[in-house]
Amino acid sequence: MLEEKDEILLFGYGKYGEKIANRLRQSGFSLYVVDIESKYIKKAKKNGFGNSFVLQDINDDEELLEIIIKEDFKKVFCALDTDEQNIYLTITLKAIFDSFYIVSICESKESERKLKLA
Numbered sequence: 115m116l117e118e119k120d121e122i123l124l125f126g127y128g129k130y131g132e133k134i135a136n137r138l139r140q141s142g143f144s145l146y147v148v149d150i151e152s153k154y155i156k157k158a159k160k161n162g163f164g165n166s167f168v169l170q171d172i173n174d175d176e177e178l179l180e181i182i183i184k185e186d187f188k189k190v191f192c193a194l195d196t197d198e199q200n201i202y203l204t205i206t207l208k209a210i211f212d213s214f215y216i217v218s219i220c221e222s223k224e225s226e227r228k229l230k231l232a
Contacts, residue, residue, distance in 0.1 A: 121146065121185060125203055126193035127154040127166070130219055134193050135163060148181060150194070172199060175206065182211070192218035197225035204232045 121144045124135055128151070135158065138145050147158040147166040158166040171177060172194075182190075190207060192200040197220045204218045220226050 120144070120189050121187060122189045122191060123148065123182065123185070123187040124191045124193060125149070125169070126191075126195065126200075127158045127163075128193075128195040130195075131191075131193035132157070132161070134191055134219075135161075138191075139163075146185060146187070150199075172203060175210065178206065179210065182207075188213070189215045190217070192216065197221055201225060201228050201232065204229055208232050 122138060124131060124138070124145055124147050127135060127147050127149045131147070131149070131154070135145060135147060145163060145165070147155070147163045148169045149155050150169050150172055152168050155166045155168050167181070169177060169181070192203045194200050194203065200218045200220060204216055207214055207216055218229050220229055
């Protein structure tokens, strides 16, 4: 599953992402943070996550590919602020990279069912 040497790509530094980022860092993981909101990236950098960048368009597969291939990520956390964004991102990543280890959060049972299907 997860090993400390793994580099993890965390999508989202909002209501859940910041807590997840801090836990992963405390556990010794190398972490990159991506968010669609520049205010969250500024906060991530302020909190010591120097490898943080803004995703201009979550619907742009080319932009996603550029971020993922650049660092050869295999482990991804989807912690954006809405279930819809996390479901979309999970489905997109699974379609492009079927061997990825993906953890995605959600708030509703319906969203949980959709994520399990992904």
